[in-house]
Amino acid sequence: MYELTMLEAWFTEGANEVASFEFFVRALPSSRNFLMAAGLEQVIQYLETLRFSAADLAMLEATGRFSAPFLASLEDLRFTGAVEAMPEGTVFFADEPMLRITAPVREAQLVESRVMNLLHYQTLVASKAARIVLAARGKQLVDFGLRRAHGAEAGLLSARASYLAGFTGTATQLAGALWGIPTFGTMAHSYVQAHRSELDAFEHFARAQPHNATLLIDTYDTEAAAGTVVELGRRLACGGISIRGVRLDSGDLAAHARQVRAILDEGGMHDTTIFASGNLDEYRLRDLIQCGAPIDGFGVGSRMNTSADAPYLDCAYKLVEYAGEPRRKRSEGKATLPGRKQVFRNHDGAGRILEDCLALAHEMHDGVPLLGTAMRDGQRCLLPPIDAIRAHAARELASLPGRLRTLNQVQPFRPRLSARLEALVAQLDRGS
Structure with a gap:
């Protein structure tokens, strides 16, 4: 006015x-x-x-x-x-x-x-995303921020701003359509909960996404779910389907990542990556990387696109x-x-x-x-x-x-x- x-x-x-x-x-x-x-x-x-x-x-x-x-x-x-x-x-x-x-x-x-x-x-x-890029030291970074963004336009523009600052891509599909930003998507806990077992959920998802199966494994018991992934991975390999990665979203991410990496490696799934999310920012990434957590990529959301600090x-x-x-x-x-x-x-x-x-x-x-x-x-x-x-x-x-x-x-x-x-x-x- x-x-x-x-x-x-x-x-x-x-x-x-x-x-x-x-x-x-x-x-x-x-x-x-x-x-x-x-x-x-x-x-x-x-x-x-x-x-x-x-x-x-x-x-x-x-x-x-x-x-x-x-x-x-x-x-x-x-x-x-x-x-x-x-x-x-x-x-x-x-x-x-x-x-x-x-x-x-x-x-x-x-x-x-x-x-x-x-x-x-x-x-x-x-500016916030650039700090996260510096802290990540070359690790994969995906914008996960739409759900808690301060409105739809903010969620869309934060996908663009974080990508130009060095993020690998975004979970916001429209940003991919508008600007050619690579898009990523895994699954929610609700998908696992809706099935009678984690094995059923993981198998159905992997068969629906045979070239992009990243499984969320912390709905119940993270390490037990990692064992289920190994069991499923052997069975799916016969049909030419490989499990691309697993995602951790809660708890002590460094400790879980170490245990999950050991379980996957023991099961011969050396190429299956570990992706982590859950209220991450540049400070948590710095700490995870400095302590040697075997995490290959991170989903960063609300702390980035609200520039929380x-x-x-x-x-x-x-x-x-x-x-x-x-x-x-x-x-x-x-x-x-x-x-x-x-x-x-x-x-x-x-x-x-x-x-x-x-x-x-x-x-x-x-x-x-x-x-x-x-x-x-x-x-x-x-x-x-x-x-x-x-x-x-x-x-x-x-x-x-x-x-x-x-x-x-x-x-x-x-x-x-x-x-x-x-x-x-x-x-x-x-x-x-």
């Missing part, structure tokens, strides 16, 4: 100069050493299709808060501006603009809330330039850096991040500029497919210095401000 009330005020005064707004995070959560950019594709889709339908305008008219001329002006409103952004999968830090929108101010202001909504959530999840980012979308003039907010504790900006990243000889320089967009500095053009004159530029984003994210994680890869928080990494940006801040603060 406040976007709309401002739009009418600008419409009434006849103001619609070009404005630049930047999206950034003021400070990283206490448990984060870096963030990973995500959500740009959905922002571009939103801007491409921005328009008010007849039903939208009728709804606004019914509020009695807006004039007829203003509502009429919305009929032809489209996004005509430009978007500069960090590529999805890019690692970034506090105060660094992840995205900038430059457009007539009515357009640039109207889109604020949805743009923030899309960037915030996927960046939040991708850091459920929001202190992000903002702020005006930095209007009508060709830099603008700076000086509110206590929420001051902003003025002008359209670029982030220049320098790496050491080993390819690790050495320094970021935050400068005005027209400056030239050593290093790689991180923001590129994603949209021009209301039209999208070529964006990479999700597998290219995923590869970029992997390179970005590999570029993190060792101290930033740890799960424990270290001294925050912050960009250096260029001399010209510092001078502009001082100039605006003097009021000149």
Whole structure:
């Protein structure tokens, strides 16, 4: 609503100069050493299709808060501006603009809330997922989060964000259809409980899924069920059916995994994998891997797609330039850096991040500029497919210095401000 009330005020005064707004995070959560950019594709889709339908305008008219001329002006409103952004999968830090929108101010202001909504959530999840990827050390990771996600859209977008951050795939089928993300599915306890015995349940499932049989074995007695799997595996092998894996979902996962691995190996099922799930996050994965638990892959759900230990980012979308003039907010504790900006990243000889320089967009500095053009004159530029984003994210994680890869928080990494940006801040603060 406040976007709309401002739009009418600008419409009434006849103001619609070009404005630049930047999206950034003021400070990283206490448990984060870096963030990973995500959500740009959905922002571009939103801007491409921005328009008010007849039903939208009728709804606004019914509020009695807006004039007829203003509502009429919305009929032809489209996004005509430009978007500069960090590529999805890019690692970034506090105060660094992840995205900038430059457009007539009515357009640039109207889109604020949805743009923030899309960037915030996927960046939040991708950043959490990236930590899990680092902790997993190459193990298979599957997004299991739809059921406890904060709504269907969140469940879908978290599948995308976690995949681009390095997850192997998702249990959310629509994410596979939309983006080509590999999908995975096993079975629930209810399937086992509905049969007279675990043996019946396992056999029926394996025959129905002869090329994808992963059996959930902790409904009753985990080790006894592992023995049942061995018995069944011998019988099914005669018909050319192999049991691909077993899943553990409760109890002491490390202890159960060791016992189950021994039972499977003794039964000759060396190729049958062990997959674990159940309220997992990067801390539990770290502990399981450090203690040598023989687990081949993990299903990670609610703690990832709610980013349970850091459920929001202190992000903002702020005006930095209007009508060709830099603008700076000086509110206590929420001051902003003025002008359209670029982030220049320098790496050491080993390819690790050495320094970021935050400068005005027209400056030239050593290093790689991180923001590129994603949209021009209301039209999208070529964006990479999700597998290219995923590869970029992997390179970005590999570029993190060792101290930033740890799960424990270290001294925050912050960009250096260029001399010209510092001078502009001082100039605006003097009021000149």
